Structures are given as C-alpha cells and as structure tokens.
Amino acid sequence: MQATESTSGKEGHFLDFLVTLWIxxxxxxxxxxxxxxYTVLYIFQNVWFGTASFxxxxxxFIKSTTLRSLVETHRNQGxxxxxxxxxxxxxxxSIRRHLEELVRRKDRSGKLAFPHLTDCLVTRCGTYAWxxxxxxxxxxxxxAPYNFRGRPVNELTIQDYVSDIVSKLLPTxxxxxxxxxxxxxxxxHxxxxxxxxxxxSEGLNIADMLPLIPPVRTSVSGSDCNTSLGNVLLMPKFIPALKDRLTQDFTNSWxxxxxxxxxxxxxxxxKRNASxxxxxxxxxIVLVSTFKEWRKGLKSIKPGLLSHVKYLCITLRRExxxxxxxxxxxxxxIFVSCDPRNVIAIFIRNWYRWSLFTLAIPYKLYMEAKAIQSCIMLKYCAYPNTIVGFLYSYVPLTFKASQELLNYAGIIFNTPRAIWEELSRNSEKVETVTLCGRKVVAWSEPVKIETIRKIANSTSTTDTEIILATASEALSRFVVHANNVQPKEIPIxxxxxxxxxxxxxxxxVRPTDSVGGMLCVDLPILDSRKDADLMENLKRIKDNINTAKEHQQLTYLLSMLQTKYGFLSKLLPATLITIALKYLSLKYSVSFTEITSRQPFVMQRxxxxxxxxxxxxxxxPQANISISLCTNYYGQNVIFGVMCDAQLAPNHHLLVRGFHEYVKDLEASAAIQ
Structure with a gap:
C-alpha cells in the first residue's frame, strides 16, 4: 500500500513538472x-510621434508611456x-510665493526647471501632449471657504469637505x-x-510642490518600519563575492x-626596438586605453553616431x-623577432626558466602540503599562491555561486506557471456596482506606531501583517454592509x-526609486457574523504573504522594472497591456499601499x-480597481486612509473608521494568547 502511494506521488510530481516545463x-x-x-513598436512609435508632431x-507630445496613462480615461484620471x-x-x-518661485525656477543651463507646470494637458492622436x-x-x-455646507470646518466635517474636493475632476x-x-x-489648517x-514623468517630484524644509538625510532606504513587502527578492550573496574576487585577481594581473x-x-x-x-x-594596451578614455569623454561631446565615431578615432590616434x-x-x-640572435636568446631564456622550475618542484610540493595542512588545521589557507590556495579560494565560492544561479533559474522556470495559475483562477469581487471614475477619500484616527510594533513583536509578525489584519476586519464589515455577501478571501x-x-x-532624486515591487496576496476575510479568531486570521495572512513572496519574486522584479524604466510598456503593444490591466484589475479590485517613513518619529516643518x-x-485606483487602501506612517503615528470610487460612498467610511478599534481587538487577542 505504501509502495503504491509512493509511486502515485512520484507520478504526480512528474506530471506537475511536465506541466511547468510545458508552460x-x-x-x-x-x-x-x-x-x-519591441523593434516594430519602437519604429512605429517614432513614426507616429513624428507624424503627430508634424x-x-x-x-x-509625451513619448513616455506608463501603465496609468494606458488605462486612464477622462472620467477616471490618475x-x-x-x-x-x-x-x-x-x-x-507664503504658499503663493513658494509656487511662484517653483514655476520660475531655472536649472543650471538657464532653462525652466519645470516648464510644464504652466502647460495644459491635452489628448491628440491617442496620446498625451502639452x-x-x-x-x-x-x-x-x-x-477654500471656512464653512462647508453651512457648517464650520473642523474634525467632524473635514473628511466630507476633502472628499467633495477630490471628487471633482481637474479642469482641462x-x-x-x-x-x-x-x-x-x-x-x-x-x-x-x-x-x-x-x-x-516630466522631472517633477511631489516634494517640489510641497512647501517643506528639505530633509537632512537623503537615504532612500532609511526606514525603520518592520515591513513584509520589502526584501522580497533574495539578493545574491556568493555571486557578488565571486565577482569581486575575480575582479580583484584580474585587476592585479592587469x-x-x-x-x-x-x-x-x-x-x-x-629606447629599443620592440619585438x-x-x-x-x-x-x-592602446585599444583598452582608447576605450576607457572614449567612455570618459562621451558626456562632453555632441550626441550622435558620427560624433561618437569621430571622437573614437581621435582618441585612438592620441593613445x-x-x-x-x-x-x-x-x-x-617582425624583423626583430626573426633575428637569429634574438631567437637564440629566447631559447636560452626559456630553457633556464624550465630548469629552475624543475629544480623547484620539491619545494613547491612542500608548499602545497603546507597549504593543505593550513586548510585542515586553521580552516583557511595561509598560502594563497599555491594551487591548493587557489582551489580553496575559488571552488567553494564557485559552488555556492552556482547554487544561487540554479535557485534563480528555478524561480524563472516556475514563474510562467505561477502567472498562469493566478490569471486562470476564479476570485471574488468587492464591489457590485458600476464604477463612475470619480473618487472619494476617508481616513482613520491616528494609532501609535509603538502599539502596532508591540502587537507585531508579541505575535512574531510584522507591522504590515498587523495592518492587513485590520484591513481584513474592515473589508469584512464593508462587504457585509454593502451587499450582504461574505467572501472567504479577497485578492489584493x-x-x-x-x-x-x-x-x-x-x-x-527619482521618485520611482522609492517605490517597491508589487505582490498579489489573498487576503483572508473575517466572518463578522461569527466569533472569528483574530490570531488564526493573522496567521493565515502571514502564511499567504510568505507564499506570495516565495512564488512571485520574478513578477515583483518586473513590476519594479516597469515602475522605474517602463520595461513592460516598451516591450508589449499598448492595446494588449490595456486589456491585461482591465482583466487583472477585475480580479484584484483592492490595492494596498504601505507608505513607510524614511525618518521615523521625525516631524516635518x-x-x-x-x-x-x-x-x-x-x-x-484606476481601471477596474475600486478601493485603494493606504497606510501612512508619519511621526509617531499610523493613519489608515482609503480612496475609492464614488459609487461606493457613503459606505467607504467603514473601511477606515474602526481602525483604532481593530488594533485594540488585535492587542487584546495577542495579550490573551
């Protein structure tokens, strides 16, 4: 019986491998x-933009294409x-002076730093233009006025006031x-x-628009948040070490x-004729030096192939x-090398070297034995110039680097199937209404970061998982109140x-350098009509995030490349990407963004x-995404915000109103545990 089960298990693994291989x-x-x-699109886009400009x-015309611009419509603006x-x-x-200075600001060449701040954005020939x-x-x-709908602006009316402003489209x-x-x-205020x-995408940063004192530290990675959405990619350790070792040895030899x-x-x-x-x-040496000098001087010459070739020839002649x-x-x-006297001298020189090498063989064997003893007794090789020292230095490092390469190859091998399974599986939706494109917002009362950090430490989780646990409870109440349907999981x-x-x-500073990659996570939804186990739900969230991080490393990298360099939008046709985004946003109609602080517990001025x-x-939220949840870490507090389609109002307040209460529930459950 056990043999039969073992055989069937092996057959199942083999069939699973064949499916993965086929995909x-x-x-x-x-x-x-x-x-x-990509080649066809590159040529077509240049012709298209040239014709449109003529x-x-x-x-x-704006030649760069982002995913937001592909799914954007007049009524659903990004x-x-x-x-x-x-x-x-x-x-x-003071604010007017700041904006006036920003509009008139010039760069080092004397041109306007942000010329499009005064231009209108229009659509022509299917693309954006200034x-x-x-x-x-x-x-x-x-x-804005001091009153909103006949009432003074205060903590009770500010959320409706801001939602009313956000829901209005920007004039064209x-x-x-x-x-x-x-x-x-x-x-x-x-x-x-x-x-x-x-x-x-035109060189402007959001911080340029805000009248804030520039920060002292400028580290992009300077965040103290315990997040699950960072460090998704397994960074290589031995491959860079092998590269550095090879570079060092090659540099010494060179x-x-x-x-x-x-x-x-x-x-x-x-002083003598060279052989x-x-x-x-x-x-x-001349060729290598020419290439190095040519690369250094590229920034100082005019762009263009002819200028580069001309500069290369000048550099070669100079070297x-x-x-x-x-x-x-x-x-x-050639004549010097063919001179009989030089030939005889080379022969004698080589014979002398080989004689010395033969006589030194016993000593070299002794040094190899000492190197082996050093490796065994001291756990490192004290004789790096021996063959044993070379092998001891490179063989283990090469083996571990090969393991890392095989691991990355496995990730690439399994990613197409993982993508296919995500695209083909059924999922439940949150909204049951047709989206209108206008947006409304809401936000929660602030919660102390120490409280969330305390719960995370006591439950061996991260801040992100605690926030997602509260989002699970909020989505549960929102869904039940909106359509009386209780899904088990919602893909986000x-x-x-x-x-x-x-x-x-x-x-x-490039804003995209601060944006991480995207993960697709199944968020378990608590059944608000039953006594739900918050700790069990938190454990499911942690397991789902770990599963997503394990299987989505390559897609996480691709999303980062798209954000920073437009990788996918340059390779694939815009129509295909638009269809894919509309389809994916139907499946993943909720997005979650975690905004972590670069300087925790520091207040801006x-x-x-x-x-x-x-x-x-x-x-x-754009395309068919209806809810965008945002966690904002600032100072000593965390604020949970939501921006969603106006068709979901006024129930959208349920997504953030109980944030403080949900954190207290988790704190109580963690204390009981």
Whole structure:
C-alpha cells in the first residue's frame, strides 16, 4: 500500500513538472516574438510621434508611456493626492510665493526647471501632449471657504469637505495640478495637493510642490518600519563575492601586465626596438586605453553616431602617439623577432626558466602540503599562491555561486506557471456596482506606531501583517454592509512605498526609486457574523504573504522594472497591456499601499516654520480597481486612509473608521494568547 502511494506521488510530481516545463517552453518560444514586437513598436512609435508632431506643431507630445496613462480615461484620471495637516493659521502669501518661485525656477543651463507646470494637458492622436497656455496661479491655488455646507470646518466635517474636493475632476483648461488651502475653526489648517501622474514623468517630484524644509538625510532606504513587502527578492550573496574576487585577481594581473609592457610605465621600452610579441601587447594596451578614455569623454561631446565615431578615432590616434605605435614599428618588430640572435636568446631564456622550475618542484610540493595542512588545521589557507590556495579560494565560492544561479533559474522556470495559475483562477469581487471614475477619500484616527510594533513583536509578525489584519476586519464589515455577501478571501495587490516618494526633492532624486515591487496576496476575510479568531486570521495572512513572496519574486522584479524604466510598456503593444490591466484589475479590485517613513518619529516643518502634524497620501485606483487602501506612517503615528470610487460612498467610511478599534481587538487577542 505504501509502495503504491509512493509511486502515485512520484507520478504526480512528474506530471506537475511536465506541466511547468510545458508552460515554460511556451513562454520561451514567445521571447523572439516579444523582441520583434519591441523593434516594430519602437519604429512605429517614432513614426507616429513624428507624424503627430508634424500635424500639430503647437503641441509637445509625451513619448513616455506608463501603465496609468494606458488605462486612464477622462472620467477616471490618475490624480495623486496628498494632504498635510499644519499647525497654526493658514499663510496664503507664503504658499503663493513658494509656487511662484517653483514655476520660475531655472536649472543650471538657464532653462525652466519645470516648464510644464504652466502647460495644459491635452489628448491628440491617442496620446498625451502639452499645450502652451496663459498661466494664472489663482486658478491652481485655491483658498477654500471656512464653512462647508453651512457648517464650520473642523474634525467632524473635514473628511466630507476633502472628499467633495477630490471628487471633482481637474479642469482641462488649466495645468493638471491644484493646491487647496483648507482653513479650520481650530488651531490648524490643511494643505491639499492634487497632481496628475504625468507630471512625475516630466522631472517633477511631489516634494517640489510641497512647501517643506528639505530633509537632512537623503537615504532612500532609511526606514525603520518592520515591513513584509520589502526584501522580497533574495539578493545574491556568493555571486557578488565571486565577482569581486575575480575582479580583484584580474585587476592585479592587469596592473602587472601594464607594469611590464606599457612604455608609459616602463620607459626603457622606448629606447629599443620592440619585438613582435611586445608590439602586440602594447597594441592591446592602446585599444583598452582608447576605450576607457572614449567612455570618459562621451558626456562632453555632441550626441550622435558620427560624433561618437569621430571622437573614437581621435582618441585612438592620441593613445597611439603616446606609446609611439605605428605601421613602421610593426614591420620593425617582425624583423626583430626573426633575428637569429634574438631567437637564440629566447631559447636560452626559456630553457633556464624550465630548469629552475624543475629544480623547484620539491619545494613547491612542500608548499602545497603546507597549504593543505593550513586548510585542515586553521580552516583557511595561509598560502594563497599555491594551487591548493587557489582551489580553496575559488571552488567553494564557485559552488555556492552556482547554487544561487540554479535557485534563480528555478524561480524563472516556475514563474510562467505561477502567472498562469493566478490569471486562470476564479476570485471574488468587492464591489457590485458600476464604477463612475470619480473618487472619494476617508481616513482613520491616528494609532501609535509603538502599539502596532508591540502587537507585531508579541505575535512574531510584522507591522504590515498587523495592518492587513485590520484591513481584513474592515473589508469584512464593508462587504457585509454593502451587499450582504461574505467572501472567504479577497485578492489584493500590495506594495511598499518609502515616504521619500513625496517628501524628498532634488535634481538627482527619482521618485520611482522609492517605490517597491508589487505582490498579489489573498487576503483572508473575517466572518463578522461569527466569533472569528483574530490570531488564526493573522496567521493565515502571514502564511499567504510568505507564499506570495516565495512564488512571485520574478513578477515583483518586473513590476519594479516597469515602475522605474517602463520595461513592460516598451516591450508589449499598448492595446494588449490595456486589456491585461482591465482583466487583472477585475480580479484584484483592492490595492494596498504601505507608505513607510524614511525618518521615523521625525516631524516635518514648512519653510516658514509651522509644524506638519500629519501627512496622508492616497494612490488613485484606476481601471477596474475600486478601493485603494493606504497606510501612512508619519511621526509617531499610523493613519489608515482609503480612496475609492464614488459609487461606493457613503459606505467607504467603514473601511477606515474602526481602525483604532481593530488594533485594540488585535492587542487584546495577542495579550490573551
């Protein structure tokens, strides 16, 4: 019986391997078509943009393509929204001066640093373009009234007030950004920034729009948050070590080669005629030096193939002149090598070297034995110049590096099947209404970071898993209240963003460097109509995240490459990507974004000295995504925010209103455990 079960298990594993192999081969066969597609798209896009620019000379077309621009419609815009709560009265004049300076700011060449802040965004020939317009700051800078629907603006009305502003589309007749100052009847005010995502691809950072004091530290990875959404990729350890070892040994050998054969390092080579082999060595040094100098000078010459080739020829002639290499020297080197006296001298020299080597064999064997003894007794080799030392240095390192390569090969081999299984499986949806594209927002009361960290430490989980456990409870109540259906799991997309994304600025700062990759996670949903076990649900969330991190390393990397370099949108046709995004957003209709702080427990200040007590950032849901959950770490607190389709209002408040209560429930369950 056991033998039969063992045989059937082996057959099952073999069939599973065959299915994975078959899907991988299909993906491999598609690679040449993707490369061909990229070439065709590159040519077609250049022709298309050239034709569009010729037909519309007054417009400046945007050639970069992002995933948001592919799924964006007039009524479902990708407007990034961030709100600052600032202590003290509003200062309209200071904000106006900041924005005026930003619009007029120039770079080192004397050109406007952000020329498109004053341009209108239009659509022509199926793509975005900038159109010059008469810019009036008063249309983009708005000082909101002190009252909202007849009531003063305070903590009770601010959420409805902000939702009312966010739900309105940005006018197409003004540049696609807006700053709204919201005064309050209490001793603080709010600064709301709405920014079209296209501006971020034009060199603008969100922090440029915010009147905040620049941070002292600029480390992108300077976050103290215990997150599950970072370090998804298994970073190689032995492959870089092997690379460094090879680089070091090669550098030493190259420096020795230069020292013995470069006339600039060994001037006596200029005083005699070089042999043929010396000429070859000097010529090789000339070629390497030419390439190095050519690469250094590329930034100082005009772009273009002709300029590069011309500069390469000039560099080659300069390096030849330094070392006195020409055709005459080449001919002389042949005669020098064929001289009988030189031939006899070379023969005697080689015979002498071989004689010394033969006599030194006993000593070399002794040194090899000492090296073996050193490896056994001391666990390291004290004789690196021996064969044993070389093997002891490279063999274990090469073996471990090969293991890492095989591991990465396994990830690549299994990824096509993992993607196929994710695409083909059925999943449950949250919304049951047709989306309208307008957005509403809400946010929770702040919760202390120490409280979440305490629960995470007592349950051996991470801050991310604690937040997702509260999101599970919130989604459970929202779904039951909205359509009286209780799903067991809801597929969500999750990613981590460092707060440098919207709080760091500078000419060398790219916001996309602060954005992590995306994970697709099945979020277990608590049954709010029964006595649910919060700790068991937390364990399921942890297991699901670990499973996703194990099987989605390559897709996580691809999502990062797309965010930073537009990798996928350059390879595949826009129509195919749009269809895929619409389909995937139907399956993953909830997105979760974790915004971790680059400087935990540090409060920002405006450039005129007022303290910023809270920062809330919302990522807009697009395509068929209906709910975007955002966790904002700032100072000593965490705020849970949501931006969702206006058709889900007013129930969207249920997603964040009980955040403080959910954390207390988890804290109580962790204490009982």
């Amino acid at each position: 991988f081969v299909i993906a491999l066969v598609a690679v040449p078509y993707i490369i061909t597609c 037909l519309n000379p007054e417009l400046e 407007i990034l929204t961030i709100m600052l709560k600032i202590n003290g009265p509003p200062t309209l004049a 159109r010059k317009s008469t810019f009036d700051l008063e249309q983009n800078l708005i000082f 007749s003004i540049p696609p950004w807006q700053v709204v100052i919201i005064p309050s009847s209490e001793n603080h 709010y600064l709301l920034l709405r920014l079209h995502h296209i501006l971020l 420096n020795e080669f230069i020292l013995n054969n470069d006339p600039l390092e060994k001037p006596e080579l200029f 043929f082999f010396e000429f070859v060595a000097i010529s090789f 030849q002149a330094k070392r006195q290499i020409n055709l005459n020297i080449f001919v002389k080197s 997309t999750a990613r981590n963003i460092n707060s440098n994304y919207f709080l760091l600025t500078g000419s060398n 405006t450039i005129w000295g007022q303290e910023v007590s809270s920062v809330i950032y919302w990522r807009p």
